[in-house]
Amino acid sequence: MCxxxxxxxxxxxxxxxxxLEAVRKRPGMYIGSTSINGLHHLVYEIVDNSIDEAxxxxxxxxxxxxxxxxxxxxxxxxxGIPVGIHHKTGIPAIEMVFTMLHAGGKFGGGGYKVxxxxxxxxxxxxxALSRYLEVIVHSETGVYFQRYERGKVxxxxxxxxxxxxxxxxxxxxxxxxxxxxxxxxxxxxxxxRLREQAFLNKGxxxxxxxERVADDIKEKVLCYEGGIVSFVEYLNKNKEKINxxxxxxxxxxxxxxxxxxxxxxxxxxxxxxxxxxxxxxxEGGAHETGFKAALTKVLNxxxxxxxxxKEADKNLSGEDVREGLAAVVSIKLEEAQFEGQxxxxxxxxxxxxxxxxxxxxxxxxxxxxxxxxxxxxLDKALMANRAREAAK
Numbered sequence: 001m002c003x004x005x006x007x008x009x010x011x012x013x014x015x016x017x018x019x020l021e022a023v024r025k026r027p028g029m030y031i032g033s034t035s036i037n038g039l040h041h042l043v044y045e046i047v048d049n050s051i052d053e054a055x056x057x058x059x060x061x062x063x064x065x066x067x068x069x070x071x072x073x074x075x076x077x078x079x080g081i082p083v084g085i086h087h088k089t090g091i092p093a094i095e096m097v098f099t100m101l102h103a104g105g106k107f108g109g110g111g112y113k114v115x116x117x118x119x120x121x122x123x124x125x126x127x128a129l130s131r132y133l134e135v136i137v138h139s140e141t142g143v144y145f146q147r148y149e150r151g152k153v154x155x156x157x158x159x160x161x162x163x164x165x166x167x168x169x170x171x172x173x174x175x176x177x178x179x180x181x182x183x184x185x186x187x188x189x190x191x192x193r194l195r196e197q198a199f200l201n202k203g204x205x206x207x208x209x210x211e212r213v214a215d216d217i218k219e220k221v222l223c224y225e226g227g228i229v230s231f232v233e234y235l236n237k238n239k240e241k242i243n244x245x246x247x248x249x250x251x252x253x254x255x256x257x258x259x260x261x262x263x264x265x266x267x268x269x270x271x272x273x274x275x276x277x278x279x280x281x282x283e284g285g286a287h288e289t290g291f292k293a294a295l296t297k298v299l300n301x302x303x304x305x306x307x308x309x310k311e312a313d314k315n316l317s318g319e320d321v322r323e324g325l326a327a328v329v330s331i332k333l334e335e336a337q338f339e340g341q342x343x344x345x346x347x348x349x350x351x352x353x354x355x356x357x358x359x360x361x362x363x364x365x366x367x368x369x370x371x372x373x374x375x376x377x378l379d380k381a382l383m384a385n386r387a388r389e390a391a392k
Contacts, residue, residue: 020099020101020124020125020127020128020151020152022101023101023124023125023128023129023151024128024129024150024151024179027129027179030125031045031125031129034179034180034181035180035181035182036181036182036184036185036186036189038180039175039180039182039183039185040185040186040189040190040193042072042125042126042129042130042173042175043064043072043074043185043190043193044193045122045123045125045126046072046074046122046123046126046171046173047062047064047074047193047194047197048122048278048279049122049123049169050062050074050076050078050169051197051201051204051278053076053078053079054076054078054201054204055201055277055278055332056078058078058079059076059077059078059079059168059204060077060203060204060205061076061077061204061205061206061207062074062075062076062204062205062206062207063075063076063206063207063209064190064194064206064207064208064209065208065209065210065211066185066187066190066209066210066211066212067172067211067212068211068212068214069174069212070174070175070183070184070185070212071172071173071174072172072173072174072175072185073170073171073172074170074171074172075168075169075170075171076168076169077166077167077168078167078168078169079139079167079168080137080138080139080167080168080169081093081094081097081135081137081169082094082139083137083139083141083144083157092146092157094135094137094144094146094157095146095153095157097123097124098123098124098127098133098135098146098148099124099127099148099151099152099153100124101124101125123171124151126173127148127151127173128150128151129151129175129176129179129180130148130150130151130173130174130175130176131149131150131174131175131176131177131178132147132148132149132150132154132173132174133147133148133171133172133173133174134146134147134148134171134172134173135169135170135171136160136169136170137168137169137170138163138164138166138167138168138169138170139163139167140163140167141163142159142160142161142162142163143159143160143161143162143163143164144157144158144159144160145157145158145160146158150176187210187218190208191208191220193280194206194208194220194222195220195222195234196231196273196275196280197222197278198222198223198224199224199227199228199230199231199234199328200227200228200231200275200278200330201227201278202224202225202226202227202230203223203225204223205221205222205223206221206222206223207219207220207221207222208220208222227259227261228248228259228260228261228328228330229246229248229261231261231273231328232246232261232262232263232326232327232328233246233263235271235273235326235328236263236265236326239265239266239267239326240265240266241263241264241265241266242263242264242265242266242324242376242377242380243263243264243373243376243377245263245373246261246262246263247260247261247262247263247363247366247373248260248261249261249262249358249359249362249363249366250362251354251358251362253354255333255334255335256331256332256333256334256350256351256354257331257332257333258287258329258330258331258332258354258355258358259328259329259330259331260291260327260328260329260330260355260358260359261327261328262325262326262327262328263325263326263327264324264325264326264376264377264380265324265326266324266380267324268323268324268384269323269324270319270322270323270324270325271325271326271327272288272291272292272322272325272326272327272328272329273327273328273329274287274288274291274328274329274330274331274346275328275329275330275331276330276331276332276333276336276338276343276346276351277331277332277333277336278330278332279338279343280344281338281343281344281345281346282344282345283339283344283345284345284346285339285345285346285347285348285351286346286347286348286349286350286351286352286355287329287331287346287351287352287355288329288346289352290351290352290353290354290355290356290359291327291329291355291356291359292318292322293318293352293356294355294356294357294358294359294360294363295318295321295322295359295363296315296316296317296318296321297360298359298360298363298364298367299316299321299367299377299378299381300315300316300321301364302364302367302368302374302378303316303378308375308378308382309382316381316382316385317385317388319384319388320381320382320384320385320388321381321384323380323381323384324380324384329355331346331351331354331355333348333350333351335348336348
């Protein structure tokens with residue numbers, strides 16, 4: 001039986017959290033957790049804004065630095081966040097971006113065709129969960145500065161200089177120790193994420209520095225002209241390859257584009273990494289499901305066509321055809337539907353059919369044109385199948 005604690009429940013108990021209060025009250029809803037994973041998520045949100053500028057074709061260089069005392073600094077050479085007064089709110093657009101949930105340039109206003117930031121909450125969430133955040137914008141009309149503390153404006157937007165011939169945005173922030181369990185960033189975790197972004201956006205240059213220890217400053221310059229083909233080569237760098245060349249599949253419609261790179265190695269593990277609008281979909285989703293279904297179908301169809309699998313034999317399973325596979329699946333679409341703000345799973349059903357159709361056609365053509373490679377891949381899958389059957 002429940003104990004009656006004597007509290008009445010009426011209209012006076014209903015609370016409305018205004019502005020960024022909701023983020024500070026329930027941070028996990030926006031960044032997943034207040035552990036080190038949530039702390040890293042702050043960096044990803046700011047970097048993803050620079051990546052969106054890169055995807056839009058306006059940014060070539062991104063600088064990410066962990067400064068002494070775990071202060072994060074991110075700079076890009078994109079267009080710079082708009083600083084003009086917004087016609088509806090009467091406040092600078094940049095202030096809206098950093099202080100209002102669901103304010104941003106990614107809702108179809110023409111600023112971005114494809115973007116990972118869909119909800120307009122990334123920058124404002126980082127601001128809300130930082131002890132302070134400072135932003136400098138280099139625009140065609142001049143250089144501007146603004147400072148926030150725990151989500152609130154601490155210094156109004158100020159013009160600090162004339163146009164210096166560059167454009168871009170600089171953001172530095174210090175995460176709030178009232179919110180997070182730790183403020184210590186993991187260099188290797190951030191490096192891994194930034195390396196992925198460099199692979200996904202071929203030709204983009206990301207410079208990552210760790211300046212926390214004065215006599216041990218680390219710096220990595222990440223730039224890959226080979227894109228996701230280079231990514232798969234990196235995943236397989238210490239492994240024996242089954243097919244020597246990475247298989248690359250590319251497909252495009254008016255609203256979606258798809259890139260897949262895949263190569264088999266002699267291990268027993270599958271390593272499929274998927275992305276939607278450069279956001280890592282760790283729980284997969286429609287695009288990954290479509291890829292796996294098409295891969296299984298194409299290899300079985302090919303094997304039956306050339307009597308590698310006899311009529312009476314069972315089909316190869318999805319596990320069989322993915323054993324030893326390293327693959328990167330990257331889809332970009334205008335109206336991406338993610339499950340939750342942390343965006344770990346893609347929900348668009350059209351992404352599945354597009355991926356499936358693309359892989360069915362292009363992988364089938366590749367196997368027909370490269371029968372020796374096809375046979376190597378099928379031999380690997382058949383071995384996996386026999387081992388599984390024997391284990392039963």
